[in-house]
Amino acid sequence: METAWVLTGSTMACAAVLAPAMLRGSVGAICTQAALLRATPSPLRHLTLTSIMKSRWKTDHLERTANVLRHEVVSAAKVCGAAQESPSVKRLRLLVADGDFTFKAGQWIDFFIPGVSVVGGFSICSSPRLLEQERIIELAVKYTNHPPALWIHNQCTLDSEVAVRVGGEFYFDPQPADASRNLVLIAGGVGINPLLSILRHSADLHRERANKGSGYEMGTIKLFYSAKNTSELLFKKNILDLVNEFPEKIACSLHVTKQTTQISAELEPYITEGRITEKEIRDHISKETLFYICGPPPMTDFFSKQLANSHVPQEHICFEKWWL
Numbered sequence: 001m002e003t004a005w006v007l008t009g010s011t012m013a014c015a016a017v018l019a020p021a022m023l024r025g026s027v028g029a030i031c032t033q034a035a036l037l038r039a040t041p042s043p044l045r046h047l048t049l050t051s052i053m054k055s056r057w058k059t060d061h062l063e064r065t066a067n068v069l070r071h072e073v074v075s076a077a078k079v080c081g082a083a084q085e086s087p088s089v090k091r092l093r094l095l096v097a098d099g100d101f102t103f104k105a106g107q108w109i110d111f112f113i114p115g116v117s118v119v120g121g122f123s124i125c126s127s128p129r130l131l132e133q134e135r136i137i138e139l140a141v142k143y144t145n146h147p148p149a150l151w152i153h154n155q156c157t158l159d160s161e162v163a164v165r166v167g168g169e170f171y172f173d174p175q176p177a178d179a180s181r182n183l184v185l186i187a188g189g190v191g192i193n194p195l196l197s198i199l200r201h202s203a204d205l206h207r208e209r210a211n212k213g214s215g216y217e218m219g220t221i222k223l224f225y226s227a228k229n230t231s232e233l234l235f236k237k238n239i240l241d242l243v244n245e246f247p248e249k250i251a252c253s254l255h256v257t258k259q260t261t262q263i264s265a266e267l268e269p270y271i272t273e274g275r276i277t278e279k280e281i282r283d284h285i286s287k288e289t290l291f292y293i294c295g296p297p298p299m300t301d302f303f304s305k306q307l308a309n310s311h312v313p314q315e316h317i318c319f320e321k322w323w324l
Contacts, residue, residue, distance in 0.1 A: 045224025
């Protein structure tokens with residue numbers, strides 16, 4: 001596994017690009033002002049901006065990820081569910097049309113919206129198994145003035161049509177014969193999204209091993225997750241359900257930095273007030289452990305450097321930054 005330095009996140013934007021010709025129907029006219037993309041003719045291809053248009057957005061998703069591997073498939077998708085995950089984050093369920101559309105736990109999508117000239121970049125928070133079984137992926141998008149995020153929060157409705165394409169080099173995709181590994185997942189804010197996908201995928205691998213007696217053998221998983229307060233800790237119930245389903249395999253430590261209300265009895269055993277500390281992470285270092293980090297750049301930089309200083313091999317430290 002290679003160290004991933006993928007600059008992406010749930011609030012990134014870019015100048016308009018021409019959507020590939022495989023887009024069909026009402027999503028075929030998603031982007032009409034074009035900055036042409038040159039791509040190699042392989043199933044996974046590097047996308048290079050041949051002409052980078054200046055944008056008023058400082059967080060250009062396609063610019064920043066121009067050299068990151070993307071899948072060739074661009075699929076139409078329809079919104080089949082939406083809910084408020086927190087006061088500032090909306091959760092979407094998308095029914096993906098193309099049967100060849102796949103992803104690995106931890107990857108993100110380019111998000112093309114009809115009539116919106118800015119392309120979004122959002123990490124998938126669901127497991128690959130959900131896509132295999134139901135053709136559904138899930139996203140959780142924070143409210144900002146970034147046009148794709150605004151559209152999701154203010155205009156998106158059930159049956160809205162979009163198009164999606166998978167990219168990213170930050171993922172966990174073990175094969176059945178691979179050596180068993182422990183995982184430490186370190187999340188800040190909406191950086192939980194790709195790590196929740198990895199956590200859910202790991203739980204699916206646990207279930208498969210338990211039910212069939214074969215498949216990849218997961219080690220232990222520890223999630224460290226920090227947010228401003230408990231209302232902004234996303235997917236709390238999903239996370240605790242997995243902890244309770246696999247008490248000997250999955251554990252979590254939830255941190256809040258600006259809590260002003262009383263913490264519920266259900267959450268209290270898992271909550272620490274204050275930031276995730278270097279010592280907490282260092283206590284989990286072993287030669288069998290992989291570290292996945294996703295959050296604001298200062299947090300990601302801090303923990304990746306601390307792990308390197310503690311002599312964790314670079315190939316065992318995978319990180320992704322999200323940007324506002």
